[in-house]
C-alpha cells in the first residue's frame with residue numbers, strides 16, 4: 117500500500133503527553149489516516165530562526181511521524197502574516213477591502229513554497245500519495261513537479277474559493293491558479309466554491325469543465341470536486357458524554373440560573389461575523405424587551421493571528437461593542453453578553469454546547485464551519501437546542517434544517533433568536549434529527565476516505581451516484 121504524505125502550513129500530529137493541549141477534529145482525522153497509510157506529516161514548526169537551514173525535525177508519537185522545519189523571521193512576515201493572512205485570506209473570504217497586495221508578500225510566498233519543496237522532496241518515495249492542504253501552499257504541487265515528482269498529488273482548500281470577478285483583482289492571479297493544475301485532484305468543501313473555481317477556469321483560462329469533475333486546460337486534465345469536511349462524530353459524542361463535559365454542562369447551567377443560553381464559539385476573526393452577531397443580538401433585546409434578563413449570549417472567541425493589524429482592530433472593536441451593549445442593557449443581576457477570549461478543551465466545549473438552547477453560528481463567509489456540526493453532535497436527543505446558521509457558511513448546504521439567516525441582517529438574526537426560543541420541542545427534535553444524521557454519516561472519516569480514494573484514482577461512491 118502507498119504511504120500518505122500530508123503537507124500543511126502547521127503540523128497538528130499527536131504530541132508527547134502534556135504538550136499542545138486538546139486536538140481538533142481535523143488533526144485527529146489526519147492522524148488516523150496517517151496511521152492507516154503509515155507516511156508522515158510535514159510542515160512549519162511554528163519556530164523562527166535567523167537563517168533558514170532546511171534542517172528537519174522528525175518526531176514520532178502515537179503511530180504518526182511528523183517532520184517540521186523552522187522558518188526565518190522574514191519568511192513568516194511575508195509568507196504567513198503577509199500573503200497567506202493579509203492577501204489570500206481576506207480575498208478568498210470576499211473581503212477585497214481588507215486584502216493587501218504587496219509584491220514582497222508574493223515573493224515571500226513563492227520562496228517559502230520553494231523551501232517546503234526543497235526540504236520535503238527527498239522524503240517522498242515514488243509511489244507515495246501526496247496530500248497538500250490549504251491556501252498557504254497552493255503552488256507547492258507545481259514546485260514538487262519541477263523537482264521531478266511524478267506522484268499522485270492532491271490539494272484541499274479549507275476556505276471558500278472566491279468568484280472570478282473578485283479573484284481577478286489579485287495581481288498574478290493566473291499564475292496562482294495555473295499552479296493548481298499540477299495536482300491530480302483539487303478538493304473544495306462545497307459545490308458553490310467548486311463552481312466559482314470552474315467559472316474562473318472557463319472565463320480566465322479558456323478551460324473546459326466536464327460534468328464528471330474533469331477540468332481540461334490546454335494539455336492538462338485534473339479532477340476537481342466537492343468533499344465537504346465533517347467532524348469526528350464518534351470522538352465528539354464520546355467527548356460530550358465524558359465526565360469533564362458533564363461538569364462543564366453543570367457549571368454553565370448553574371450559572372445561567374434558569375436563563376436561556378445562546379452560545380457562539382469562534383476564532384476571533386473578521387470572517388466570523390462577530391460584530392454583526394452582537395448587533396443582531398442587541399436588536400433582539402430591543403425588539404423583545406420581555407426577554408431582557410431571561411437570556412444571555414456566551415461568546416467564546418480566543419484571539420488568533422495577533423500579529424496582523426486587522427485582527428488587533430477586530431479585537432478592539434469587539435471589546436468596545438460588547439462593553440457598550442452590556443452597559444446599555446445590564447441589570448445588577450444580569451449581563452447580556454459574556455464575552456470570553458479563551459480557548460477550551462473539546463470536552464468543556466461539548467458540555468457548553470449541550471447546556472445552550474441556541475447556537476449562533478453566523479460567519480459572513482466560511483469554507484465549512486465545524487462549530488455548527490459540533491453543536492449538533494453535542495445535543496441531547498430528547499431536548500436538543502436550535503442551530504441558527506449563516507447561509508454563507510459551507511455548512512448551510514448540508515444543514516438545511518438549521519434556521520438559516522443572512523448574517524448581515526440584524527433583523528433576521530433577531531427574528532431567528534425569537535423563533536428558536538419559541539420553537540416547540542417536537543420541531544426542535546425533528547430538525548435536530550435530520551441535521552444529526554448528516555453530521556453523523558458525513559463525518560471526517562467519510563471526508564478523508566473520499567478524498568484519498570480520488571487521490572488513488574478511484575471514483576467514490578458518491579461520485580458514482582452523482583454521475
Ligand code: ADQ
Pocket residue numbers: 140141142274275345381382383416417418458459460461465482483484485486487488490
Ligand atoms: P476555522 O476558521 O478555524 O477553520 P471552524 O471550522 O469553525 O473554523 O473550526 C474551528 C475549530 O476550532 C472547531 O473545531 C472549534 O471547536 C475550535 N474552536 C473554536 N473556538 C474554540 C475555543 N474557544 N476553544 C477551543 N476550541 C475552539 C477553517 C475554515 C473552516 C473549515 C475548517 C476545516 O475557515 O471553514 O470548516 O478550516 O476545514
